[in-house]
Amino acid sequence: GENVEQHPSTLSxxxxxxxxxxxxxxxxxxxxxxxxKQELGKGPQLIIDIRSNVGxxxxxxxxxxxxxxxxxxxxxxxxxxPEDSAVYFCAASPGSARQLTFGSGxxxxxxx
Amino acid sequence: NxxxxxxxxxxxxKTGQSMTLQCAQDMNxxxxxxxxxxxxxxxxxxxxxxxxxxxxxxxVPNGYNVSRLNKxxxxxxxxxxAPSQTSVYFCASVQGAGPETQYFGPGTRLLVL
Numbered sequence: 001g002e003n004v005e006q007h008p009s010t011l012s013x014x015x016x017x018x019x020x021x022x023x024x025x026x027x028x029x030x031x032x033x034x035x036x037k038q039e040l041g042k043g044p045q046l047i048i049d050i051r052s053n054v055g056x057x058x059x060x061x062x063x064x065x066x067x068x069x070x071x072x073x074x075x076x077x078x079x080x081x082p083e084d085s086a087v088y089f090c091a092a093s094p095g096s097a098r099q100l101t102f103g104s105g106x107x108x109x110x111x112x
Numbered sequence: 113n114x115x116x117x118x119x120x121x122x123x124x125x126k127t128g129q130s131m132t133l134q135c136a137q138d139m140n141x142x143x144x145x146x147x148x149x150x151x152x153x154x155x156x157x158x159x160x161x162x163x164x165x166x167x168x169x170x171x172v173p174n175g176y177n178v179s180r181l182n183k184x185x186x187x188x189x190x191x192x193x194a195p196s197q198t199s200v201y202f203c204a205s206v207q208g209a210g211p212e213t214q215y216f217g218p219g220t221r222l223l224v225l
Binding site: 001004006009034041042043044045049098099100101102103104105 | 116143145152153154155156157160162170171202204206213214216217218219
């Protein structure tokens with residue numbers, strides 16, 4: 001089955017700096033890669049996703065890049081703000097599957 | 113719309129007790145999922161239901177049973193709780209057969225003593 005590794009497990013940045021979280025996956029059939037944000041005491045919420053037919057996708061301060069050859073994808077957050085502090089999860093799914101395999105999560109702390 | 117709701121929010125059980133975690137969605141979604149979340153291990157799939165009347169095992173199904181009661185409701189049952197089942201449990205739903213955006217409930221925090 002699919003295996004997703006996520007790094008780093010914790011990340012602290014100064015407000016206004018950029019943050020990068022990286023994930024690798026093992027199943028070359030995976031073609032859907034979402035990122036979820038989980039605030040304290042809440043369920044995860046989708047913030048951005050990318051499919052394997054594109055290499056990069058942006059949504060305001062958030063971007064995701066995908067390298068299918070190397071089997072890795074990354075989340076980039078620019079101009080970080082205190083409200084970006086949360087746990088972020090990457091995930092991967094083969095197109096034929098109804099399942100997502102999640103990474104272990106990254107606790108992002110934005111210091112004021 | 114309430115989205116995905118879960119009950120209870122928090123529960124304490126003694127080893128060997130049983131309980132059912134309830135999940136309901138009002139988005140007319142076809143697929144529903146149960147995950148457990150443990151520190152440093154992300155979200156692991158317990159069971160899922162691609163449509164009403166069908167259920168399939170996920171990564172960690174041992175010790176659990178599920179029921180897709182109707183299109184809206186998907187329950188998770190622990191027949192004989194063990195301390196290893198102490199976790200936060202999340203229910204999620206997807207409109208189609210996936211892979212698509214999963215909408216998560218607020219979670220149930222379970223402590224087994």
